[in-house]
Amino acid sequence: MTANLTNPIFQNEEKAIAHFEAIRWPDGPVCPHCGVAGEATSVQGKSHRLGMWQCNACREPFTVKVGTVMESSHIPMHKWALAFHLVAASKKGVSAYQLHRMLGITYKSAWFMEHRIREAMRRVDAEPLGGKGKSVEIDETFIGTEAGKVKKRGGGQHKRKVVSLVEHCGDADLQRYLDEFDFRYSNRVAAGVDDVLRTMRAIKGAEGKRLTYKQPRSAQPA
Numbered sequence: 001m002t003a004n005l006t007n008p009i010f011q012n013e014e015k016a017i018a019h020f021e022a023i024r025w026p027d028g029p030v031c032p033h034c035g036v037a038g039e040a041t042s043v044q045g046k047s048h049r050l051g052m053w054q055c056n057a058c059r060e061p062f063t064v065k066v067g068t069v070m071e072s073s074h075i076p077m078h079k080w081a082l083a084f085h086l087v088a089a090s091k092k093g094v095s096a097y098q099l100h101r102m103l104g105i106t107y108k109s110a111w112f113m114e115h116r117i118r119e120a121m122r123r124v125d126a127e128p129l130g131g132k133g134k135s136v137e138i139d140e141t142f143i144g145t146e147a148g149k150v151k152k153r154g155g156g157q158h159k160r161k162v163v164s165l166v167e168h169c170g171d172a173d174l175q176r177y178l179d180e181f182d183f184r185y186s187n188r189v190a191a192g193v194d195d196v197l198r199t200m201r202a203i204k205g206a207e208g209k210r211l212t213y214k215q216p217r218s219a220q221p222a
């Protein structure tokens with residue numbers, strides 16, 4: 001993993017927020033409530049949270065987290081920045097336990113983050129890997145998507161990981177693991193995607209995937 005962990009976005013909350021804003025809104029803030037672009041005013045002052053905007057069209061306040069997988073989280077954005085980097089830049093993923101230790105947060109928070117980052121990495125047009133009823137080769141391992149059955153050939157760590165997930169976790173966890181693997185493979189170095197770009201794509205994917213009841217009205221195709 002090539003990681004510049006001294007980047008201020010991993011320590012400084014203001015810089016972290018600016019980083020997420022630049023990725024989500026390259027042309028300036030877009031109100032996640034009414035969808036109007038370029039009409040928000042930064043809300044400054046001691047009584048306001050960092051990164052707060054107010055929409056001049058609908059008067060609703062928002063931050064860069066609203067309408068993303070991070071919306072309901074109280075974890076600081078510089079920790080989200082580091083978590084996205086660690087998950088997207090590592091070759092085989094990072095466990096919730098590693099995030100818990102590396103970010104100095106509870107295991108429960110780390111588990112929450114890991115699942116949301118995987119959700120961010122999920123392709124919106126996601127079909128089973130290789131298409132319905134097809135097989136796909138992953139690192140010498142064959143996985144059939146027919147009837148949820150996993151077929152494997154060859155060896156390697158992925159085979160053990162997949163088989164172990166099927167045996168112990170069930171379909172939902174297997175799908176999340178495959179989504180993360182699929183994302184990492186589609187955005188691999190050999191395809192010209194470095195760690196920084198891959199992390200940016202994962203953060204970009206955080207938009208429009210809020211897991212709770214309220215969907216952003218401005219949801220646009222990524």
Ligand SMILES: [Zn+2]
Nearest residue numbers: 031034055058
């Ligand atoms: Zn608005």
